[in-house]
Amino acid sequence: DADVTQTPRNRITKTGKRIMLECSQTKGHDRMYWYRQDPGLGLRLIYYSFDVKDINKGEISDGYSVSRQAQAKFSLSLESAIPNQTALYFCATSDFTGGGDTQYFGPGTRLTVL
Amino acid sequence: AQSVTQLGSHVSVSEGALVLLRCNYSSSVPPYLFWYVQYPNQGLQLLLKYTTGATLVKGINGFEAEFKKSETSFHLTKPSAHMSDAAEYFCAVSDLGGGSNYKLTFGKGTLLTVNP
Numbered sequence: 490d491a492d493v494t495q496t497p498r499n500r501i502t503k504t505g506k507r508i509m510l511e512c513s514q515t516k517g518h519d520r521m522y523w524y525r526q527d528p529g530l531g532l533r534l535i536y537y538s539f540d541v542k543d544i545n546k547g548e549i550s551d552g553y554s555v556s557r558q559a560q561a562k563f564s565l566s567l568e569s570a571i572p573n574q575t576a577l578y579f580c581a582t583s584d585f586t587g588g589g590d591t592q593y594f595g596p597g598t599r600l601t602v603l
Numbered sequence: 604a605q606s607v608t609q610l611g612s613h614v615s616v617s618e619g620a621l622v623l624l625r626c627n628y629s630s631s632v633p634p635y636l637f638w639y640v641q642y643p644n645q646g647l648q649l650l651l652k653y654t655t656g657a658t659l660v661k662g663i664n665g666f667e668a669e670f671k672k673s674e675t676s677f678h679l680t681k682p683s684a685h686m687s688d689a690a691e692y693f694c695a696v697s698d699l700g701g702g703s704n705y706k707l708t709f710g711k712g713t714l715l716t717v718n719p
Contacts, residue, residue, distance in 0.1 A: 493646075529612065531693060531711040532647075547706075579646055589635035589654035589697065592707060594646035 492516045493595035495580050501601045508567045510598050512580030521563040522581040522592065523547075523555060525574075532579065538563055539585070570602040605630040605696045609710035617718050622666075622681040624713050626694030629675060636677040637695040637707065638668055647693060653677065664688070689717045 493514045502508050512521065519540045524532040524547075534547030536555040544557055552574060556564045567574055578598045583590040610625040628634055635654050639647040651662025658670040664687075668679045677694060694710040 529711060531709040533709075534706060537706065581647075589652060591637075591649050591652065592647075594639075594648065596644075596646045 493580060493582055493593055495578075495595040495598050497598060498596065499599045501603065502570055503603050504571055506570050506602075508570050508600065510565045510578055510580075510600070512563045512565070512595060514561050514580075514582045514593075514595075516582050516584070516593060517560075518582040518584045518593075519560060520583045520585060520590070521557070522583070523553075523563070523565045524579045524581065525549065525576040526579060526597075527576050535565065535578075567600075567602075570600075572602045575600060575602045605634065605708045607694050607696050607708055607710035609692075609694050609713050611713055612711065613714045613716065615716040615718060616684045618686055619683050622679070622684045622688065622715065624679040624692050624694075624715065626668075626677045626679065626710060627675055628677060628694070628696045630696055633672075635697040636668075636670060637697070638662065638666070638677075638679050639693045639695060639709075641691045641693065641712075643690070650679070650692070684715075684717045686717050686719065689715055691715070 522537045523535040580595040581592040583592045637652045638650040653670045695707045
């Protein structure tokens, strides 16, 4: 079984709808991240959480919110989806080792907002 | 603030040829440097990373990269390309943003095509 899972894998929705993307991990890591990937732009950090009570905005958090329900679960919500949020979304986890932490990525969720 | 520049959004090589993917970074403090690979329809996986110590780092699948502080570079190489190397490659830098606030900043990626 995969260590980092994301649901759904694909989602098509309409402008204005609320959407939740879910991430679960079995690696036992404290740190979790949400990124979006757009062609030609690489990965950009949306939110990150260093433990259940510590949630931080990344570089592109506007229009998104997150919830860390447990050490193993980190959800990303789009309160009112808009077409420019069409992208590939990745969840990642890491374990703090004093720097140079390796991040482990889920398979991604492809979101299309019409 | 840290940043990463990957020179060439698309690199094409012949099977058996040298692979060279370029990465330059800027960082206000000594960085940690990474190369990740993304195969079609998959998430990213770590190829190799530099933290401290030896500046030539060996990774999976025959890839290696050399940290050159004077050139602020961390180029990825493989002596002989294989068809299975076709993927998108991302360079990333992590440095201390305050406290234990290590975060990754990614380059925009280089798509590697391998021709038979």
